[in-house]
Amino acid sequence: MxxxxxxxxxxxxxxxxxxxxxxxxxxxxxxxxxxxxxxxxxxxxxxxxxxxxxxxxxxxxxxxxxxxxxxxxxxxxxxxxxxxxxxxxxxxxxxxxxxxxxxxxxxxxxxxxxxxxxxxxxxxxxxxxxxxxxxxxxxxxxxxxxxxxxxxxxxxxxxxxxxxxxVHPRPSSREPKGTSPVLVTLGVTQRRKGISDLISAFGLIAQANKSVELHIIGPAGDDENRTNQLVGRLPASIAARVQRIGFVDDEERDRRIADATILVHPSHYEGFGLPVVEAMASGTPVVTTTGGAIPEIAGDAALMVDPGDVDALASALTHVLEDEQIRAHLIQAGRDRAARFxxxxxxxxxxxxxxxxx
CATH class of the missing domain: 3.40.50.2000 (Glycogen Phosphorylase B;)
Known part of the structure; x- marks a missing residue:
């Protein structure tokens, strides 16, 4: 054939x-x-x-x-x-x-x-x-x-x-997690990706959590200007903890997913949601939304909120950051879920x- x-x-x-x-x-x-x-x-x-x-x-x-x-x-x-x-x-x-x-x-x-x-x-x-x-x-x-x-x-x-x-099977990060928790999100800065929602949520949780960082990985898109404006409106001490990393190769992408404390996928709409499954396969807890196909793909192996609900997103992130038991559950459930793909x-x-x- x-x-x-x-x-x-x-x-x-x-x-x-x-x-x-x-x-x-x-x-x-x-x-x-x-x-x-x-x-x-x-x-x-x-x-x-x-x-x-x-x-x-x-x-x-x-x-x-x-x-x-x-x-x-x-x-x-x-x-x-x-x-x-x-x-x-x-x-x-x-x-x-x-x-x-x-x-x-x-x-x-x-x-x-x-x-x-x-x-x-x-x-x-x-x-x-x-x-x-x-x-x-x-x-x-x-x-x-x-x-x-x-x-x-x-x-x-x-x-x-x-x-x-x-998704490829992959080991958990061989590097010890840093003392500062790191939230990682992957994607083009498009409105539907919800990165602006994540920045607003980060502004809320970073007031109480003085060490948490946000790493935004991916090329610029149609929402780039608004993304930059939102970061610029954060208090300087919080904005300094937001890293704009841009496009990375596959090896670095995999490493950053595995090293993350939480993979955050705040998208309003997805046909699949590949970063969600990649993070699960890496043993990284996932906080995401109910946008599009994500519930079908993630099942009960991620913490999900309604798309665009900044307060709910901040609450979910705080819950995972502070509760070791929920992190352990999401890690194991995520690995089991990723094995289906x-x-x-x-x-x-x-x-x-x-x-x-x-």
Whole structure:
């Protein structure tokens, strides 16, 4: 079985979707070595990457931002023109090209509908792209049951398959926890990520807890200015305990998650919530929200509050910081929960979907 797979998300700063594609490819290749009959034919839609010599696999000479419009208007070119003969086509990031063979499109969430003002024009086009994929017969891959239900409601999609992303097993931090408790949050500074809520909550708990620190890890997004303003409004002694770390590589990301006292994921909406599962696998307690798919993914292994409730978030963080028993419970429950998600299962589940087309 030969599968054309969109590798465009691997280019540039690695986001959650890039992690998904990288781990899927790695896990499929591992299964291929075990005798599974599958060959991945990656393709890339980025003109800039082509110019820099960083394309993954075959290059499709259409800018990613215009691909949906081109494919909708002209019903082509078919992907086989660029990658050769295939049995299945998998669009990993909302877009799937025309093909004479079965097509699968991965939809990670519908955040572009929830924040239309914050969404950029290319992201807003994803609504039409998903609708076009469904209307032309593509099967939809959703990364959670929550997202699957949203897709069915929005697009009346007749065939939606749920396959969860995974997480690697990982040991707890080998470094002793510092004397100062550290709250870590990961994500782009977008409004839906709730980082501004966390800063406000941190301002409340840091008045009583004179040593707690907040580390914000991730690139700048549409809420960057407001994030900086909120930090600037904190008393100087508290603002000094907020570290803006920016983008980090995978190794440092894993280390910082494992070393954290609490992983805080205050998002208003998630299609899955990968940092939640990563922290659980690392033995780090999680405080998060009930936004989107998070309750489905976290189960009873995290302390959850309503999205946007700053007082409740501050109370939950204080509870975990001060109660050793609840920390121990969250650590063990988190490890048990994370064991349900593996990249091998993700690859195997998607290969089962590919097989169902043949």
């Amino acid at each position: 030969r599968v054309a797979l969109d590798a465009t998300p691997l280019i540039g700063t690695r986001t959650g979707i890039g992690v998904f594609v990288a781990e899927l490819l790695r896990s499929i290749q591992a299964l291929e070595q075990e005798g599974i009959d599958i060959e991945i034919a990656p393709y890339t839609l980025s003109v800039g990457a082509r110019l820099r010599g960083k394309t993954q696999g075959a290059w499709v000479p259409i800018p990613a931002g215009k691909a949906a419009t081109v494919w909708r208007r002209f019903k082509g070119p078919r992907i086989e023109r660029f990658v050769g003969g295939v049995d299945v086509v998998h669009g990993t990031n909302y877009l799937v090209p025309p093909s004479s063979h079965p097509r699968l499109v991965t939809v990670h969430d519908l955040s572009f509908l929830r924040e239309p003002v914050a969404a950029s024009v290319p992201i807003a086009r994803f609504d039409r792209a998903v609708a076009d994929a469904v209307n032309t017969g593509a099967v939809v891959h959703a990364i959670s049951n929550f997202v699957a239900d949203e897709i069915r409601d929005r697009y009346a999609a007749p065939d939606v398959r749920v396959v969860y992303p995974g 593996s990249w091998a299962d993700t690859a195997g589940g998607l290969i089962d979907v590919y097989d169902s087309f043949l």
